[in-house]
Structure formats: C-alpha cells, structure tokens
Amino acid sequence: PSFKLLLLPGDGIGPEVMAEVKRLLAWFEKRGIAAFDYDERLVGGSSYDADGVAITDSTMDLAHAADAVLFGAVGGPKWDGVPYEVRPEAGLLRLRKDLGLFANLRPAICYPALAESSSLKRDLVEGLDIMIVRELTGGVYFGEPKTITDLGNGQKRAIDSQVYDTYEIERIARVAFDLARKRRNKVTSTEKRNVMKSGVLWNEVVTAVHKREYPDVELEHQLADACGMQLVRRPKQFDVIVCDNLFGDMLSDIAAMLTGSLGMLPSASLGEANPATGKRKAMYEPVHGSAPDIAGKGLANPLAMIGSFGMALRYSFNLSDAADLLDQATANVLAKGLRTGDIAAPGQATVGTTAMGDAILAELDAL
Amino acid sequence: PSFKLLLLPGDGIGPEVMAEVKRLLAWFEKRGIAAFDYDERLVGGSSYDADGVAITDSTMDLAHAADAVLFGAVGGPKWDGVPYEVRPEAGLLRLRKDLGLFANLRPAICYPALAESSSLKRDLVEGLDIMIVRELTGGVYFGEPKTITDLGNGQKRAIDSQVYDTYEIERIARVAFDLARKRRNKVTSTEKRNVMKSGVLWNEVVTAVHKREYPDVELEHQLADACGMQLVRRPKQFDVIVCDNLFGDMLSDIAAMLTGSLGMLPSASLGEANPATGKRKAMYEPVHGSAPDIAGKGLANPLAMIGSFGMALRYSFNLSDAADLLDQATANVLAKGLRTGDIAAPGQATVGTTAMGDAILAELDAL
Numbered sequence A, B: 001p002s003f004k005l006l007l008l009p010g011d012g013i014g015p016e017v018m019a020e021v022k023r024l025l026a027w028f029e030k031r032g033i034a035a036f037d038y039d040e041r042l043v044g045g046s047s048y049d050a051d052g053v054a055i056t057d058s059t060m061d062l063a064h065a066a067d068a069v070l071f072g073a074v075g076g077p078k079w080d081g082v083p084y085e086v087r088p089e090a091g092l093l094r095l096r097k098d099l100g101l102f103a104n105l106r107p108a109i110c111y112p113a114l115a116e117s118s119s120l121k122r123d124l125v126e127g128l129d130i131m132i133v134r135e136l137t138g139g140v141y142f143g144e145p146k147t148i149t150d151l152g153n154g155q156k157r158a159i160d161s162q163v164y165d166t167y168e169i170e171r172i173a174r175v176a177f178d179l180a181r182k183r184r185n186k187v188t189s190t191e192k193r194n195v196m197k198s199g200v201l202w203n204e205v206v207t208a209v210h211k212r213e214y215p216d217v218e219l220e221h222q223l224a225d226a227c228g229m230q231l232v233r234r235p236k237q238f239d240v241i242v243c244d245n246l247f248g249d250m251l252s253d254i255a256a257m258l259t260g261s262l263g264m265l266p267s268a269s270l271g272e273a274n275p276a277t278g279k280r281k282a283m284y285e286p287v288h289g290s291a292p293d294i295a296g297k298g299l300a301n302p303l304a305m306i307g308s309f310g311m312a313l314r315y316s317f318n319l320s321d322a323a324d325l326l327d328q329a330t331a332n333v334l335a336k337g338l339r340t341g342d343i344a345a346p347g348q349a350t351v352g353t354t355a356m357g358d359a360i361l362a363e364l365d366a367l
Ligand SMILES: CC(C)[C@H](C(=O)O)[C@@H](O)C(=O)O
Pocket: A089, A092, A249, B194, B195, B225
C-alpha cells in the first residue's frame, strides 16, 4: 500500500525528532511494508518567520489531501511577542479545527523500565495504562466571543466562551466507549457540573449515550478537580478518561508526567470517518512540547515522535503488524538500557537523538 | 476582644469537624484570649432539605454582619438530582460572590510527620510549602451568559463565559505579591495565554503590576498545563502561585493531594479591606469536601477545619500568638503519632474525630 503524508516538524526539537521518523519511513519502504509519499512544510514559529503566519493556506491544502499529518512541536520564547492571531500555537489550532480532528487520544503508559523516573512511588505507577480521550475542536479553545475590549479608564475586559453542543459530546463519548471495549471496559467522564452549564450538559449526554448504546461498559463520573487529585493519588483506578478540551489539556499533561515518560508519549487526533471510504482525517504528534532549552543540541528523545508514527501505522494505515514491530523495537531498546537525558536515572549513561534512532533501526533489522 | 462568627457546618462530615472547632472556641474563651459570639446555620444540601435553597437570605444577612464565617463542606450524592440553581454548591458560590471574597489562599504544606502518606517520593515533598492564591469571584464560575438552550432536533447548546476585567486581576496579583514578600519572594503566575484571551490579559496585567509595584519580587509565568506538570514533577520550585478561579480549583486540589495531607489543609477567602476600618470580609474552610462516604461515622479528620479556624485567628482577629499556639498543638499531636484514617500509614493505629479534638485540647492545656 502507498500513503500520502504531510510532515510538519515545527519549532524547537520538532525537526530533530522528525528526522528520526524520516529514517523509519525509508526503512518501512525498503522492507516493502508500505510506500510513503511525503511533503514537508513549516508550521508554528518557523512558518511565522518565513511567511508571517503560523501555517499557510497551501500547507493547509496539503494537510487536507494527506492520509495523515505528522506534527512535531511548536512555540518558544522567540515568538512570545508576536500578535495573538499568528502565534505559533495558531498553526496547531487551525490544523485541529479545519481538519475536524475532534478526538484526541493520549495514552499515558508507564514503561516498566522507566517507572523509577516517575516522581510517584513505583508501585503506584508501574504498569500504568490510561487512555485520555480529549475533545479537541470545541469548548473554550474555539468558542465565540473570544475578545479583549478596552473599557476606558485603564480597564480592559477579556472574554473566552466555553460552548458545547449535544452532538459534539455524543461523538467524543462514543470514541471513549469504543476504546474502553477494547481495553478494560471502564470510562470515567469528567467535568465541573457543579459550576458549569457545559458540565451539566456533558454529564447528561454521556449518561444518555451510555444508557442507549453502551450499557455493557462501566461508566463513572468524577468532577475534574477530584479527577486531578485521583490521578495523583491512585492513577491505576482509571482505564479511559473522557473530558472536554481544556480539562483534557490539564489532565493529560498531569497523567503524562505521572508516568515519568513524558518524552515517550505519542498522541493521535482523529476526525469523523468518511461515510463512503471509512477513512478519518488524522494527525499524530508527541505530547511533549518544543523544548527550546535543548533544541538544536541533538539531545531530544525521539521516541514520542516515533510512537506517534506508530499510532499512524495503527489508526490510519491499518498496519497493526508494523505498529507492533515498532513498539517491540522500542521496548527492546529500553530494555537494553538506552536512555536519552529525560528518561535516564541519576548517574545513568545517556545517548542523543540520532543514537536512539540508530538503535531503533538496528532492533527493527534484527526483529 | 470579642468577635461575631457565623458557623456553617454544611453537609457530610461538615458538622462533625465543626463540632471540634466549637470546643476550641470555648477553650479560647475560658482562657480569656478572646470572646466569640456565634450563630450556627444550615448551608448546602441540608439547607435545601430544610428551606428549599442552598442558603437563605437571612443566613446571608448573618454572614454579612459577621467578623468571619467558618464553613464546613457541602454536597453529596443525595442532592445529585436537585435543580442547578439550588444545588448545594450554590450556597458556597453565593457566599463567595455576595461577600466579595475574591482572594482564596490555599496553603499546600507537607507536614514532615506525614510525608510518607504522599504518593510522591518523600524527598520531592518533604518540607513542601506552597501558597496558592486563587481568584474566587470571577472567571467561568460567574461569567454571563451561562446557559443551556434547546436548539431543537434533540440538540442543546451549553455556554459558560470566562470573563476577567483588569481590576480583578490587579487586586489578586497584589495579594500574591504581598504574600510572597513575607515568604520566599517568588510568584508564579499561571494561565493559558496561548489559547485564551483572558490568559493574555492576565499575563499582561500581572506583568504590569509587578513592574510598577513589586519589582523586588521574582515573577515567573507558566502555562497552566505546564504548571500542573511541574507541580507533580518538582513541587518545591514554587513559592506563591497565582491563578484564575478554574485553574486555581484544579491546581490547588492537585497541590493539596501532593502533600499527602488533604485532610490537614485549611483555606481563607478574603474580600477587599474596608477603607475606613481596614477590616476584610472573610470566610474560612477546609480544602477537603464533604466526604459522604465517611459522614456520620466519627472518622473525619478535623485538623483542616481547625487549621481554618487558625487562619481566622491570624487573618481576621489579628491574634497571631493564638494561631501559633494552635499550630503548635497540631504539630505536637502529629509528632506524638495521632492519626485519623486519611493520614495513617498502612498498619498504623488510627483515632476518630473526637479523639483528635481531645488531643488538640490536651496539648493546648499543656502549652
Ligand atoms: C500548544 C497548545 C496550544 C496545546 C493545547 O493547549 O492544546 C498543547 O498544550 C497541547 O496539549 O497539545
């Protein structure tokens, strides 16, 4: 099979980790597993520097035409002062919104070899495997009005709007319940129904979808603040967590940090299935950011970006054998003790980005 | 001196922990340290059951007239189905809003004797002492519109509005900077300026207040999701964290859970100082909730409620010696190994609510 990809390395360490994925694309082609036809474009601060916007219309056209977008990371202090509309993050948000990528899947997995690098006690996180399902095209990220108004007298008023419609909650709930059925069959839905009307509607719609379509799945409701606490206290109680865009941003980062493996964690952002072809628009990106402090030094951990490509193999290309192969290579490399700085125990020897990529390729050759 | 108090025990374990404060009031009177004239009223679910609202107008009148309100906790599954306007939390929110309690101080302190009950590794939390300053009368909690509308076709639309004006951000920033000056002189301001206009304004106003009035205090900005991560990863980097109402809800609960001492943590909610008298409206409440699962069993930890009374001694009654005395009694009781269930190490003997109160009184007698 042959696939069209758009690579958007972005800023900071983005290009460095994307370089390792390009070597993987070549490996899978050479092995005859799949052929990849790819374009590479700017996004974020680097796009702003070149073209004055965080993503160009022609890059958006390529994104629409691709079978999958692979995204690195955007942002950095260099662009702190740029106008709001063209800040680096605007490129990412436009991709999510215009491609309709409403379902953000963020696995938080604690690799046994890395349990020690968690700040939590080992027994609380060892074997942790949570899937956070975050709504990605609605809520306070995109609701209107979203304004700053000058009121005179040195006063301004800022407004952001959290807006959710029934169908937006229904479709993300279905994604969560479908995933739970293939996992440990439990969904925790989280909101702030005690202070937010959107929380009231969220709770009502998830409950209704559950009753009507997924009575076999265990459903529990937690307030978002309580869920944050429980993630820190006893994370293994969770299987799938479903939440809105903003709570998902906070909770998925916290869950990621618990694992001690932030530099390891991939994510997938999926659109609705095309009724004719069954295909979904999709973008894959690491959970970590652009890490400006280590950018350009060859120190970044490429495994989250590589894992994101693995999710593309699985969810977009239907190549789960190839995805398994890649996961196995990663597990082997970790078991052999290879560590980039972010996942090394104190005193443990570390390798750089390219050496980690080399090791993955060597494992793939050996498998 | 003599003070007027309003006690609002609320639901669940609220009345049990408030009972221990009442014994303290008597002790301080007997010792001649202060006289307390107090009323006790219903709030939350128990008020709804009795009067059909989460707080009555006459109780609000008493709150306005009091030197301080002591609040227990509200809510529980019993009231899950009640109409939104009269749900238990509405009583708490009305108190905050109508009394103008814009500044919520939530210390997250890890008691050395309790470091082991944290889910984090001991060295990361031992000695932890963070002050979270949460804006409490604005943002998405109170912004309008806040509605659910029927769109027909089985679709509803929920809207919540995050609204902040310059003056609201200025006054909470000042509270944070003033506190930092008496502590380790560092403020971390957190928002999501990369996606929210209110985050842009928040950042701008805090930066301006800092530059104009507090250049001697160290100021750092963190995105709210990054701040959540850093709390889990390396909490001791923080001194004072200042944030909006919703981020403050999430971050303060996470910080509280880190300490392993949730049942220990008090909070203060303060209004603006009266220009004539210098007095502030104030309410004091534990950070923990109503814990319906253990309510009525005599198992609740009263120390957060007692500590909240301690904050009242300090911030409302200007009795810092008395507050120090109470803090010392608490430290002694913990050092002697007394533990309620929530703070006991596995296998450690536990005591109930009243026995913990007895022990505090015995320490006070001995001091
Ligand atoms: C970069 C930023 C806009 C983004 C978000 O807030 O969604 C990031 O934090 C994420 O979680 O993907």
